[in-house]
Amino acid sequence: MNHLVFDTSTEVMSVAVRHGERVRAWRGAGGAQASDRLIPCVLELLDELGLRLADLDVIAFGQGPGAFTGLRGACAVAQGLAFGAGKPVLPIGSLLAVAEAARQQTGATQVLAVLDARMNEVYSAVYEYQPSETPGTAGTWQEVSPVRVGPAGALAWPVNAAVSDWTVVGNAFAGYADQMPAPVQAAARVTAVPDAECMLALIPGLLAQGLAVPADQAMPVYVRDKVADTTAERAALAAAKLARA
Incomplete structure (x- = not known):
């Protein structure tokens, strides 16, 4: 049972790897830092457990909903790693x-x-x-x-x-x-926020339900099309908060 899972859907980035009964996990700042840190962190944890990507049974990622950039980045990394290793992808909801x-x-x-x-x-x-x-x-x-x-x-x-x-x-x-x-x-x-080490426990049940997909079918979940307020909307919200204060 060799599983990799990571989540960058919030301000916290987390990564976890299970190799049989052994687990290695990492948590740290997400946001803009996640895009630079995610792949090196994955490779470091795999190395600690003596695993290669080819040894994994599945690559899981936090599919959202959550931060647009974080979801898109996590999905892209999951797809890229899975394509290269010939492994299925398991999307896990935030x-x-x-x-x-x-x-x-x-x-x-x-x-x-x-x-x-x-x-x-x-x-x-x-x-x-x-x-x-x-x-x-x-x-x-x-x-x-x-x-x-x-x-x-x-x-x-x-x-x-x-x-x-x-x-x-x-x-x-x-x-x-x-x-x-x-x-x-x-x-x-x-x-709580989505955490990769906790998400490891979800993987066996989700796999048993047949929810793993080929890499090219893995998609984030955004829930809404609008991902940010306009400048005018942000100004109106700020004014409303000041008025309430």
């Missing part, structure tokens, strides 16, 4: 990744994942974890509510779900917590 982070940190199995989408919006999705009935095999996450983008005030639980049963996870609390509906604010909370 919101699914933070749901798994919540499970690993707290044991949460019912999760509302919420990530900062900028432009006064958040990405969100709802997941439930289903343990495997076969001992020794990975469980799977089921998507209860699909990935969406919108105002933090529009976040909602699944119908008839008790707040006490659910956990909210992500990185949107600092900027948007006071805008979230009262039930969301009252729920248990885990702060």
Whole structure:
């Protein structure tokens, strides 16, 4: 079981490699630095474990939603490495990744994942974890509510779900917590961004579902076409914040 996974969808870049039971991981600044650092970091971790790209079973990457440049860069690197090594690619959603982070940190199995989408919006999705009935095999996450983008005030639980049963996870609390509906604010909370080492745990289940694709079919997920505010929109938002202050 030789797996490589990396994520550059947020301000944090992370890379992890599994070789059997051995794991090597790296985390650091993302953003503009990710494009220069990603491939050298991948090669360093592979070397630490005595692996070559040809030894990998799959190359996984964080497909988003998230930062446009980071997603595009991660997908391009995954495709390039996979083409050269003749390996499949496994895209992993950013919101699914933070749901798994919540499970690993707290044991949460019912999760509302919420990530900062900028432009006064958040990405969100709802997941439930289903343990495997076969001992020794990975469980799977089921998507209860699909990935969406919108105002933090529009976040909602699944119908008839008790707040006490659910956990909210992500990185949107600092900027948007006071805008979230009262039930969301009252729920248990885990702060997390997509992390490659956590994402390693998702790979066996996603492979079992047949979600790996040929390199040329790997694509990022943007959710929305508009990826930045205009200058005028940014000025209007700044003025509105000053007015509220």
